[in-house]
Amino acid sequence: MAKDFLKDVKDHYDVIVIGSGLAGLTGANVLAKQGYSVLLLEHHYQLGGLATWFKRRGGHIFDISLHGFPNGMVKSCRKYWTKEIADSIVQLKGVRFENPQFSLETTFDREDFTNIMIEKFKIPSETVKAFFDTARSMNFYDDQQMTTRELFEKFFPGRSDVVRLLMEPITYANGSTLEDPAITYGIVFSNFMSKGVFTFQGGTDKLVLQMKDELERNGVDIRIRSLVEKIEVSPDKRVTAVHVGGKRITCDAVLSNSNLKNTILKLVGEEHFDPAYVAETNAVRLNNSSCQVYIALKEGEKFDYIGDLLFHSEHSGFDIKSMLSKDISSRTFSLYYPETRPENDRYLIVSSTNANYEDWANLSEEQYEADKKQLCETTLDCLEKYIPDVRQKMDWVEASTPRTFQHYTHHPAGASFGTKFEGLKVSQTLPEQIKGLYHAGSVGIIMSGWLGAMNYGVIVSNELDKYLAANRTSAAV
Numbered sequence: 001m002a003k004d005f006l007k008d009v010k011d012h013y014d015v016i017v018i019g020s021g022l023a024g025l026t027g028a029n030v031l032a033k034q035g036y037s038v039l040l041l042e043h044h045y046q047l048g049g050l051a052t053w054f055k056r057r058g059g060h061i062f063d064i065s066l067h068g069f070p071n072g073m074v075k076s077c078r079k080y081w082t083k084e085i086a087d088s089i090v091q092l093k094g095v096r097f098e099n100p101q102f103s104l105e106t107t108f109d110r111e112d113f114t115n116i117m118i119e120k121f122k123i124p125s126e127t128v129k130a131f132f133d134t135a136r137s138m139n140f141y142d143d144q145q146m147t148t149r150e151l152f153e154k155f156f157p158g159r160s161d162v163v164r165l166l167m168e169p170i171t172y173a174n175g176s177t178l179e180d181p182a183i184t185y186g187i188v189f190s191n192f193m194s195k196g197v198f199t200f201q202g203g204t205d206k207l208v209l210q211m212k213d214e215l216e217r218n219g220v221d222i223r224i225r226s227l228v229e230k231i232e233v234s235p236d237k238r239v240t241a242v243h244v245g246g247k248r249i250t251c252d253a254v255l256s257n258s259n260l261k262n263t264i265l266k267l268v269g270e271e272h273f274d275p276a277y278v279a280e281t282n283a284v285r286l287n288n289s290s291c292q293v294y295i296a297l298k299e300g301e302k303f304d305y306i307g308d309l310l311f312h313s314e315h316s317g318f319d320i321k322s323m324l325s326k327d328i329s330s331r332t333f334s335l336y337y338p339e340t341r342p343e344n345d346r347y348l349i350v351s352s353t354n355a356n357y358e359d360w361a362n363l364s365e366e367q368y369e370a371d372k373k374q375l376c377e378t379t380l381d382c383l384e385k386y387i388p389d390v391r392q393k394m395d396w397v398e399a400s401t402p403r404t405f406q407h408y409t410h411h412p413a414g415a416s417f418g419t420k421f422e423g424l425k426v427s428q429t430l431p432e433q434i435k436g437l438y439h440a441g442s443v444g445i446i447m448s449g450w451l452g453a454m455n456y457g458v459i460v461s462n463e464l465d466k467y468l469a470a471n472r473t474s475a476a477v
């Protein structure tokens, strides 16, 4: 008999959280700690959403999105999770760039970048300082018209090498382009520049399992393999229940961590919203997707240190179209040494490239498999420049594509980094359309990535708490 993943689920919860990405997990934890009864529903067999991992024979464990995040994660994990989780966050030693314009390694913080820009790129120190100060002072309430391209033109006119240094890592970190609002760049770049790039020692599996333990300690009812089919709304536009696995479970509020457009257009249905809001939702652009190649060395094999993150590009300048192209000329290699998972002393490499869903979506199965094989081969060819005997030492190689990300997360077009900037307003104004319905998850570039998604989960759950508290007060009067 098939296992019933919803066995003994209650008929009613204060809050139902749909999806266990970092925003969903963090929101569920915050709300449970505030004393609400919380049901967390995740369609996959594993929690974490894109913060995930998989195992392969030979004892290999691959992380999907553990490449680097800003130091702010330490504070957020300590405040909204546990000290134990925060204490496992460690700094990456070196970020390396190899491209036709320059070759360098950096600790990726303001001090080192300042030195590099002055000494290597010959930018006057006052310009560098003014740029950093401008980026640092940007916030959500600022001018949202200036693009990142215009910001760079203002400080470094005609310097495509400087633009590449400043922009390439951020494009990899959140899929943003030179046409996105400068504030999205300023906020994310400054977050990284405060102290450098960090990772979670022990791997994503350890992090997510520690989060699961904490959620259970706080009383969250967690159900995996539970795909929510519908969010039910009353005629007076109030959220009433969710439908999952043939059950109707009532609730006072829903926090959806499912993709923004999915939440509004599919789980609720556009007939429940104002037409203008539906038009605004339809106009939200998704961010791009990704391809990855996962390579594991045989047990006992190793490679010398070549950096923790390596931005390799054969393209003459920074060019987003070429970064998204299926004809790959730019790759980011994440190098995992035994320190990543001290109890599993393997050497692994994950190559990531930004990708367009359309390039992969409609291939025949045969062509799809052939193209994935080709992606593995060209990645290994490229990697041989840094690890010449990688093919001899290798034990495992496989690729994922935008189709893989769509399959596991249900994100339309396999979006790796949520939506473009306009998605943030649509997400934030959702409760104005339907009482008790909230969305938290990668949106607007600044609320994406591990830190952005986690912090957005906190912001939205605090709003949700205010709503529930106000409702209880009015019911008691």
Ligand SMILES: Cc1cc2nc3c(=O)[nH]c(=O)nc-3n(C[C@H](O)[C@H](O)[C@H](O)COP(=O)(O)OP(=O)(O)OC[C@H]3O[C@@H](n4cnc5c(N)ncnc54)[C@H](O)[C@@H]3O)c2cc1C
Binding pocket: 018, 019, 020, 021, 022, 023, 024, 041, 042, 043, 044, 047, 048, 049, 050, 051, 064, 065, 066, 067, 068, 069, 173, 226, 227, 228, 229, 257, 258, 259, 290, 292, 352, 405, 408, 409, 410, 411, 415, 416, 417, 418, 440, 441, 442, 443, 448, 449, 450, 451, 453, 454
């Ligand atoms: C290849 C790649 C590399 C990345 N690298 C980094 C990095 O180095 N650093 C960084 O900070 N960020 C990185 N990111 C981005 C980061 O992983 C994400 O922004 C973040 O994890 C997203 O969290 P989220 O809360 O938006 O939810 P998601 O992770 O998108 O999770 C949403 C969850 O909702 C579930 N769900 C959806 N619909 C339903 C439904 N109807 N019923 C039940 N469950 C549902 C999904 O299964 C999923 O588990 C990377 C992303 C990718 C793809």
